[in-house]
Amino acid sequence: MRLKLVSLLIVLSGLSACSTTEKPRNSAENQSSQSSIALSQLTDAQSMYQAALNRQGADKIQLLYTARDAAISEERWPLLEKICLELEATPSVDQIQNKLYIALAQEHQGKSDLALAQLQQLEPQLSQPEHQAWHQYLTARVYASQGMPKQAMPFFFKASTLSSENNFTVANLNKDLWQSLTQLSSYALERFNRGSVVQQGWVNLALYHQVYLGAPVELHQAMNNWLRRYPGHPAAEVLPKKVTELVQIEPLNVNRLAVLIPQSGANERLGDALKAGVLAALDGQSLEQTLFIDESLSAAEISLKLSEFNADFVIGPLLKSNIEKLTSAQTLVDYPVMHLNTFDGERISQQHFFFALSPEHEVQQALERFLTAGYQKPMLLAPNNSNGQRLVEYFNTQWQRYSEVKPQIGFYTGKEDMPKTITGLLEVDQSKERINVVKSLFKQEVESETRSRSDVDVIYILGDATETRLIKPYLDVNVSTFAERIPLYASSKSHSKQIDRTDKGDLDGLYFTELPWMLDGQISQHNLRQQYESLWPENADISQRLFAMAFDAASMLGDVKQLSMVQGKRFSGISGQLSIASNGYVTRSLDWAQYKDKQIIAVDLATEQPIPLFMQSAIGINAAE
The missing domain is CATH 3.40.50.2300 (Response regulator)
Incomplete structure (x- = not known):
């Protein structure tokens, strides 16, 4: 990837003209010959950079420029950053361009926070369309690297429009734009189908991509219509290869x-x-x-x-x-x-x-729900075993990407220490101690009521169905009547169709994630559920969930190719909304449900892609604009 360089010849000739010392011709020729031989031996970015450190003036600048180009070609991003930092000390360098190179190097090294800070500092200084386009492109790459294609797209579209209108190329822009664009759902694409002709061209190409996937004849016709409608569009660069790939994504024929x-x-x-x-x-x-x-x-x-x-x-x-x-x-x-x-x-x-019924999918979904709802300080209750510790660690690691506030964690080893764990976390035990101190100061009876901490705003239970039914009453009696009811959430482990047949009590208000198959009325195959119940009325919960997973694994065979190549494509299964990530893993989005009045009802809880902590100020600035 290369940013367009200012003319080095002009810079160097200008610097050379400033020289006042005239050297003998033969000596100059000899030095030039020796210099050419030395330079010819510099074959990579590292050697050029080391040689530049021993030079001064125009020679040093020229070697650093050459080393910078070589570092990009070799994709040596730490070295590129070092070269650019060396160039920053040179007043004659295009500093804006050089800082864009630094952001490029940082983004490729995974230093997204530093890259975004660099880009934010540069924004008020941008005047040239090429600088603006690269700025937008690199900002888009930062968002895309954080798994936020929807937020990246406006920056990608702006970069593509600027480069197209001003007739220059931003290396890898089209490839990266397309990769993020194909991760969006058709609904998200329709919302982007506006703005410049360049933007609409990209969006319509992606819509054709989704609608006609696996239908070669219709796809060819749609692509021909697109070419006639958007002549000279920058997407034409990726189109021929992409059309060939798309035509090959016919539904898998399994006999x-x-x-x-x-x-x-x-x-x-x-x-x-x-x-x-x-x-x-x-x-x-x-x-x-x-x-x-x-x-x-x-x-x-x-x-x-x-x-x-x-x-x-x-x-x-x-x-x-x-x-x-x-x-x-x-x-x-x-x-x-x-x-x-x-x-x-x-x-x-x-x-x-x-394809696995991974509990991490549910933890991620709950975390995104908490952030969407504006919860700031969650409390987690989990069994003190390897699974509980793994899921809590996963939640903690992900949460720290989006919030500076640390979650409160409570591990319990069994029924006996649940009350102690809960009262300790809610600081009810401290409230009781204060009450006892006050009572000791007075002879007459003192009316009192314990108070729980008020900063916890959501509680997430990672226990199984039996544990959840023990935990919920403890929470109900230990949350102060002066405080607002704390929302309670749980994973699918908290739900058991077997236990619910006889006992839904004490769970009123609890939200939980669950496979559609395990919730009444949440699948379109109504006869399938009836047949299953008639054949295996006493089947354990794990057997029912494995049935749903196997059903979806066999049902989605014809869609596997499309799902694996189009990350925005979803398969509506009885185990959840399914998609296939670039690493081949099936990811699931489950349904939300709630216990209410001794029944289970499906609920629609808004959940959005959270914004990483280091990007939140930038998002706020853009929203204000």
Whole structure:
């Protein structure tokens, strides 16, 4: 990536003209020859930079410029930053351009906070369209790097419009703009379908991308219409390659499906739930054959079965140990695979995807809800075990990206210490101590009531269904009657269809995330739920959730290619709104529900992408403008 350089020849010739010492011709020629030989030996940015440190004047500037260009070409971002800082000490350098280079280097190194601060300082000094375009482009990259494509788009569009109207190129702008644009939903795209012709051209191209994905004939026709409507549009640079890619994203044609699940041993019950989910999803589909294989078999045995079966696609395995086993043996490397769990190792194929009922998805969704609702100081209650500690650590790490306030954390080891944990966190125990002190000062009876702390504004429970039913009453009786009711949230672990059949009491007001499959009336396949209840009325909650996951894994086979290549595309499943990230992992957005009047009702809670802490002032400035 290169910013357009000011003419070095003019600068250098001007500096040379200022020289008053005339040297003998032969001596000058000899020195020039020696200098040329020395310069020819400088083959990379580092060597050029080191040589420049030993030079002075115009020679030093020229070498630093050359080193700067080389550092960008070599993508050596720490070195680029050092070179630019060295150039900052030179008055004749285009300082605005050089500072843009520094921001570029910082953004590539993940120093997004420093890059944004640099760009904010530069904003009042921008006068040249090229500087403005690069400023907008680099700002957009900062937002995009934080997973905020919607916020990045106005800056991308401005940069594209400026470069198009002034007939210059911003390196990598079109590629990066398109990458962020394709992460938006069709609803978000429609909201951007305004502004300059350049902006509308980009948006309409992305809409065609989503609408006609997997329909080659319609896609070609739409692209031809787009080219006629937007001649000379900057997106034409990425269009030919992109059209070829899009045409190739036809729905996956699966005729022979292999499913690896536990069919023996301690996890056979989980395998039965998965098998039922796959078969339910395939009911009515036109697959030639489905083969269920016990994932506990050796890698060699599984390889032989897959080869003899000639599978088009593989779902599974479920257990991490078996994913690791088959990955190490390269058993599945030549097959498209939807694993039914996460994997700590390296993804060995772009055709491999990972679908798990990860609780981190729910923690992230709750965190985003809290920030959207304006909660400032959450309190977390979690079991003192590895899972509870992992989820609390995940919440803490993510929360610190958006807030300087530390969450209050309470771990409990069992029913016995729950009251102590809760009263301690809410500082009710301190209130009781103060009451006892006051009572000791008076002989007559003193009327009193304990007060809980008032700064906690939301409580998040990460316990299971039994633990939540114990925690909720403790919270109800320990929150001061003088204080406003603190909103209570929980994960899907707090909800149990089995327990709810006989006991929904004491949970009134609690919000929780849950799979649509586990909530009455939240899926379009009403007959499916009725059939399931008639066949397995007593199935455990884990079996029901695995059924939903397997059902979606089999149902989305035809959409896997599109989902993996278009990050803005969503699949409406019975386990949630599903999408596939660039690393191949299926991400889920669950439904919200609430206990109310001894019933469970679906609720629509606004949730938006949170703004990282270091960007909040910049967002405020832009909103004010």
